[in-house]
Amino acid sequence: MNTPSAALSIGRVGKSFNLNGTHREILRDVSFAVSKGEIVGVLGASGCGKSTLLRLIVGLDKEYSGRIAVSGEETKGPNRNVAMVFQDHRLFPWLTVAGNVGLALEALDLSAREKAGRIRHYVDLVGLSDYIDAYPKQLSGGMAQRAAIARALVSEPNILLMDEPFGALDSLLRLRLQDELLRIWDRNNISIVIVTHDIEEALYLGDRVIILEANPGRIHSVIDVGLDRPRLRDDPHMASLKRQCLELVLEPSARVSS
Amino acid sequence: MAEASLPRILAAIPKGAWLPLGLLAAWAIAAGSGVATSPLFVSPLEVLRVPFADPDGREVWASLGASILRIAGGGVTGALLGLILGTLCGLSRVASLGIAPTINTARQIAVFAWIPLFTAWFGNGETTKLVFTALSTFFPIFLATERGIRSTPKALEEVAQALGLPLGKRLLRLYFPAALPTIQVGIRIAVLSAWIGTIGAEYAIGNGRGLGSFIASARDQFRMDIVLVGVFFLAVGGVALNHGCERLFAVLFPWAKE
Numbered sequence: 001m002n003t004p005s006a007a008l009s010i011g012r013v014g015k016s017f018n019l020n021g022t023h024r025e026i027l028r029d030v031s032f033a034v035s036k037g038e039i040v041g042v043l044g045a046s047g048c049g050k051s052t053l054l055r056l057i058v059g060l061d062k063e064y065s066g067r068i069a070v071s072g073e074e075t076k077g078p079n080r081n082v083a084m085v086f087q088d089h090r091l092f093p094w095l096t097v098a099g100n101v102g103l104a105l106e107a108l109d110l111s112a113r114e115k116a117g118r119i120r121h122y123v124d125l126v127g128l129s130d131y132i133d134a135y136p137k138q139l140s141g142g143m144a145q146r147a148a149i150a151r152a153l154v155s156e157p158n159i160l161l162m163d164e165p166f167g168a169l170d171s172l173l174r175l176r177l178q179d180e181l182l183r184i185w186d187r188n189n190i191s192i193v194i195v196t197h198d199i200e201e202a203l204y205l206g207d208r209v210i211i212l213e214a215n216p217g218r219i220h221s222v223i224d225v226g227l228d229r230p231r232l233r234d235d236p237h238m239a240s241l242k243r244q245c246l247e248l249v250l251e252p253s254a255r256v257s258s
Numbered sequence: 259m260a261e262a263s264l265p266r267i268l269a270a271i272p273k274g275a276w277l278p279l280g281l282l283a284a285w286a287i288a289a290g291s292g293v294a295t296s297p298l299f300v301s302p303l304e305v306l307r308v309p310f311a312d313p314d315g316r317e318v319w320a321s322l323g324a325s326i327l328r329i330a331g332g333g334v335t336g337a338l339l340g341l342i343l344g345t346l347c348g349l350s351r352v353a354s355l356g357i358a359p360t361i362n363t364a365r366q367i368a369v370f371a372w373i374p375l376f377t378a379w380f381g382n383g384e385t386t387k388l389v390f391t392a393l394s395t396f397f398p399i400f401l402a403t404e405r406g407i408r409s410t411p412k413a414l415e416e417v418a419q420a421l422g423l424p425l426g427k428r429l430l431r432l433y434f435p436a437a438l439p440t441i442q443v444g445i446r447i448a449v450l451s452a453w454i455g456t457i458g459a460e461y462a463i464g465n466g467r468g469l470g471s472f473i474a475s476a477r478d479q480f481r482m483d484i485v486l487v488g489v490f491f492l493a494v495g496g497v498a499l500n501h502g503c504e505r506l507f508a509v510l511f512p513w514a515k516e
Contacts, residue, residue: 058420078422090417094435103431107422155421 006033006072007191008057008082008159013066015052016216025216026052027064032210032219034159039185039192041202041209043249049217050195054161057193058084071158080107083152087164089144091136097123097147098132104155122150125184142173146180153184162194166201174198175233178205182229199245203238204231211248221248300483308487315484317472322491324467325456329499332391333452337445339392340399347400348407349433358404365397369455373462384466387459394455395448402444406437442507449503453496469495 010032016025026049034040044050055061057068059078067074070081083104091100098119105115123132126146136144145165152160166174178201185192196202202209206225213220223245227237271279282302288294289301308315343361347354372393373386380386410433418432434441460470469492476484 060416060419078420080422084420086413086417088413090413092414092417092431092435094438095431103417103423104421106427106431107424 007036009033009069011067013064015064028216028218030219034191034193036191037189038207039205041206042195043202043209044212045214048212048214050212051163054163054195058082058161080155081158083157084161085148085152085165087167089148091144091147093136096133096135097128100147101150101154104151108155118154122154126150141169158191160190160192164196199242203241204233298482305483305486308483315487318487318491321467321469321472322495325469328387329391329452329456332388333395336392336395337399340396341403344400344403345407348404361400369394370458382463390459391452391456395452398444398448398451402441406440407433410436438511445503449499453499457492
């Protein structure tokens with residue numbers, strides 16, 4: 001799996017820091033690879049370092065050990081082939097939807113017309129055409145998160161990182177956005193790493209699900225979902241995988257509390 | 259007929275206008291009845307004709323213009339310096355540690371205490387007045403800019419970082435818009451203190467055109483009517499500057515309205 005052709009490869013990544021004189025190890029020896037067009041779910045109890053892992057990959061934090069490579073090339077710091085969607089939409093309140101989506105193109109060498117065309121295309125793709133000139137405070141939570149997804153996609157990265165992107169939304173909206181994400185993924189052939197604490201979300205979206213355990217954060221196990229899309233949410237195989245995941249997720253935390 | 263409309267006229271007078279109107283009436287009565295007979299005591303009517311009919315009084319218009327030019331020249335210089343240094347200190351911890359303590363200490367000196375120093379350094383002329391106006395504009399703008407830039411939400415900074423926005427774009431799209439409400443408060447204070455500073459410097463130095471020196475020379479000639487006209491223009495000028503700024507904000511930054 002750890003071949004140069006992998007869209008993203010994480011090799012023995014570790015992260016620790018000193019907090020008030022005590023050494024805290026957040027991640028230890030995390031290794032996995034994501035191939036082109038693959039969706040990987042990352043599951044784990046809170047505090048297992050799953051958000052930290054994404055911050056390292058997107059380049060917000062450069063202090064770590066190990067190797068992170070995008071399309072075979074080692075990367076440290078922001079990389080235009082990697083985009084991130086945060087749990088909160090993080091739209092700039094003083095920019096319209098078009099302005100916010102366009103932010104991701106500011107560092108790119110494109111003509112004004114190309115930029116405008118791309119912005120319109122991705123705003124359409126997330127279903128916000130009617131709100132392209134709206135300011136964030138005029139959007140609902142779901143619309144704002146869609147705009148954030150458009151902002152992440154507009155630079156056409158190879159890898160989309162998502163940190164509990166639907167965690168703040170109500171459950172019905174969450175299901176709808178999951179399906180929308182799959183529809184967009186189907187068109188763009190992008191690799192996605194989605195961190196979540198929702199087992200069903202990880203299983204419904206992911207080709208594989210990586211389960212992290214905490215203290216320090218490390219890979220506990222990897223589950224191959226092995227179901228064709230479109231998937232049924234009530235697929236019997238899904239139910240058994242869910243039971244399996246639940247046991248695995250609960251096991252390490254049970255060990256922590258005992 | 260007259261009795262019917264008088265209460266209506268009285269009712270139309272805003273409540274805030276009663277006190278000044280009352281004082282004006284008391285002044286007119288005192289002057290007209292001969293109660294106050296000092297040569298320094300002039301009637302409101304005499305004051306009213308000064309800016310139009312009196313050869314010395316007509317100077318008030320040119321003085322007003324000179325003061326406005328001065329506040330524009332010195333104020334804009336001070337504001338730009340405050341913006342640049344404030345931005346630098348807001349963005350860079352090193353710059354802040356190096357520069358801010360000096361500025362914060364200098365700020366504790368009452369602004370008018372600088373006049374003797376400035377006249378020694380720059381002479382008794384235009385330069386001193388401009389430098390003084392610039393100084394009284396600089397402090398509030400510097401403080402507001404530094405605080406505003408520093409209060410930029412960390413979450414949005416991370417978005418800009420992950421998108422790889424270059425510094426220029428980051429200033430334009432992130433830091434200035436985030437700091438703008440705070441900078442606006444600073445500008446409001448700065449306009450007021452620049453106006454006071456300009457008039458104060460003109461008054462203290464005494465030569466050349468300007469409302470401050472206009473009032474000073476009228477006082478030296480015991481022309482209370484001209485002094486009062488000067489004071490009135492000073493007040494109106496301050497209010498007009500304040501309004502002008504608000505209008506400018508509304509045009510430049512329509513999204514910043516509360």
